[in-house]
Amino acid sequence: MTRDDRFITLLTDWLEEQPATAPDQLLDTVLTDLQTASQRARWRSTLRRFPMFGSNLVRYAAVAVVGLLAVVIAVGRWAGGGGGVGAPSPGITPTPPGSVTPGSPVATSSQTPIPTPSAAASARPLPPSGQLDPGTYLYPRGGFAAAAFTFTVPDGWVVQNAGWNVGKRVDQPGELGFWSSVIGGIYSDSCAEGADWIEVGPSVDDLANALLEQPGGAIAQGPFDVSLGGYPGLRIDLAPPPAAELEGCRLPGGLQFWLDRAGNYSVLSGDGRASVYIVDVDGARLVLGAGHRESSPAADVAELNAIIESIEIQP
Amino acid sequence: VQDLVEQASRGDRDAFAALASASVDRLFAIARRILQDHERAQDAVQSALMSAWRDLPSLRDPARFQQWLQRLLVRACYEEARKQRAFRVSVRVVPVEPAVADSTGWLADRDQLERAFHRLNVEQRAVVVLHFYLGLALKEAAEVLAIPEGTARSRLHYALRILRGAIEADSRPVRSEERPA
Numbered sequence: 001m002t003r004d005d006r007f008i009t010l011l012t013d014w015l016e017e018q019p020a021t022a023p024d025q026l027l028d029t030v031l032t033d034l035q036t037a038s039q040r041a042r043w044r045s046t047l048r049r050f051p052m053f054g055s056n057l058v059r060y061a062a063v064a065v066v067g068l069l070a071v072v073i074a075v076g077r078w079a080g081g082g083g084g085v086g087a088p089s090p091g092i093t094p095t096p097p098g099s100v101t102p103g104s105p106v107a108t109s110s111q112t113p114i115p116t117p118s119a120a121a122s123a124r125p126l127p128p129s130g131q132l133d134p135g136t137y138l139y140p141r142g143g144f145a146a147a148a149f150t151f152t153v154p155d156g157w158v159v160q161n162a163g164w165n166v167g168k169r170v171d172q173p174g175e176l177g178f179w180s181s182v183i184g185g186i187y188s189d190s191c192a193e194g195a196d197w198i199e200v201g202p203s204v205d206d207l208a209n210a211l212l213e214q215p216g217g218a219i220a221q222g223p224f225d226v227s228l229g230g231y232p233g234l235r236i237d238l239a240p241p242p243a244a245e246l247e248g249c250r251l252p253g254g255l256q257f258w259l260d261r262a263g264n265y266s267v268l269s270g271d272g273r274a275s276v277y278i279v280d281v282d283g284a285r286l287v288l289g290a291g292h293r294e295s296s297p298a299a300d301v302a303e304l305n306a307i308i309e310s311i312e313i314q315p
Numbered sequence: 316v317q318d319l320v321e322q323a324s325r326g327d328r329d330a331f332a333a334l335a336s337a338s339v340d341r342l343f344a345i346a347r348r349i350l351q352d353h354e355r356a357q358d359a360v361q362s363a364l365m366s367a368w369r370d371l372p373s374l375r376d377p378a379r380f381q382q383w384l385q386r387l388l389v390r391a392c393y394e395e396a397r398k399q400r401a402f403r404v405s406v407r408v409v410p411v412e413p414a415v416a417d418s419t420g421w422l423a424d425r426d427q428l429e430r431a432f433h434r435l436n437v438e439q440r441a442v443v444v445l446h447f448y449l450g451l452a453l454k455e456a457a458e459v460l461a462i463p464e465g466t467a468r469s470r471l472h473y474a475l476r477i478l479r480g481a482i483e484a485d486s487r488p489v490r491s492e493e494r495p496a
Contacts, residue, residue, distance in 0.1 A: 004479075007482055008447075010425065010428060010482070011428065011443075011478065012447050014425055014429070016448070018348055019343075019353070020340060020344040021343070022344075022357070026339060026343065026360060027335065027336060030335050030361055030365065031332050034328055034331060034332060034365075035328065037368055037369060038369070039326055039372055162354075162357055
């Protein structure tokens with residue numbers, strides 16, 4: 001075998017051995033989106049090919065100028081699906097593990113709404129990405145969440161990453177948001193290079209204790225008894241150590257607590273504050289993270305609090 | 316497949332669902348290799364499939380559905396690659412140390428290859444994946460990418476030079492002719 005043959009074999013083997021099966025939730029998400037997505041009319045697709053309409057923004061403006069109201073509405077619908085005008089810019093990033101400061105928990109037992117069956121019935125399916133119209137949405141049970149829940153957002157919030165995280169000011173100073181994760185284990189250290197992955201038991205207490213004892217420098221407080229969406233649970237508040245201590249972490253500038261079942265994780269950066277809600281939903285452990293940065297406007301944090309308070313778990 | 320494409324282009328969601336079900340693994344595999352990121356690959360596939368549904372009425376030749384879908388996927392990969400993921404990055408699974416000594420340097424080469432692949436731009440990765448993973452001829456890969464064949468050839472050339480260079484640089488210290496007498 002020549003050196004070149006060996007190189008090509010190495011390359012093809014390496015490509016071949018990478019995962020080739022899509023996660024189940026991917027097709028589920030596509031099929032769910034398909035139910036509400038409309039097709040573009042043939043002539044509208046043709047319009048897209050005109051060079052002068054190469055920019056979505058220009059196309060939108062041009063269409064508006066000629067007064068084709070129907071087209072404007074249709075393009076707006078298309079944008080809502082995450083593919084065109086008004087869709088999140090490429091620069092938008094997932095929400096950081098923002099959080100709620102220890103003194104200002106996002107939800108408490110006294111704030112918890114009583115679940116009502118009507119919430120799920122009227123909730124809209126959460127799109128995979130894009131701007132959210134104000135209203136109530138269903139965060140489905142699946143790869144991201146051990147139990148479904150509804151939540152209500154005001155204007156200005158977006159969803160990203162196949163419906164994983166909901167946030168505001170994403171990829172901008174002051175970003176904040178929330179997300180859900182299915183967690184089977186945490187890292188042995190949230191900072192150190194080469195940390196092991198440690199499986200944790202299935203109960204609320206198992207995960208809460210593991211987070212509280214996790215080395216790595218995070219300032220963890222709790223557990224605080226809470227009730228989220230009508231179910232009892234615990235809240236852990238996480239704050240970072242001084243920023244300088246984070247620079248040498250395996251994820252420079254941040255702490256990584258876990259890797260969830262969907263392969264996602266969040267990073268607590270030097271100006272982040274996070275609260276982790278761990279709730280027992282009829283034996284299933286629902287984990288919800290919420291967070292903000294120090295620079296997040298108080299009004300936005302209040303909106304985040306209201307969103308968390310609006311959560312109704314759908315067992 | 317052609318019947319399903321025609322039905323789907325007329326708005327039949329069930330037909331498109333069947334097409335999506337049949338394609339999703341293949342699309343994910345391609346996106347996963349181009350992006351080298353599990354989550355981004357999912358996002359790219361989702362974006363490509365939804366674009367396909369929306370724009371299917373504009374597809375003139377149903378027989379070219381697969382190639383058209385691959386083109387949408389590659390575009391979606393380009394978009395994903397341009398996104399900044401400050402708070403969620405891909406997770407590299409670190410293999411357990413081999414129980415047997417890696418006398419051939421194979422594992423080290425693979426590690427070098429993986430690192431070098433990350434240094435390629437997404438356009439170069441796409442050509443490599445279409446050619447070496449899907450087995451497309453350069454002309455076919457160029458059609459999927461909507462670029463001239465010469466451009467595809469050039470991208471592949473530079474990509475392979477980078478990858479090969481990484482392997483050779485890594486192996487240089489153990490080549491016998493460089494060992495001290």
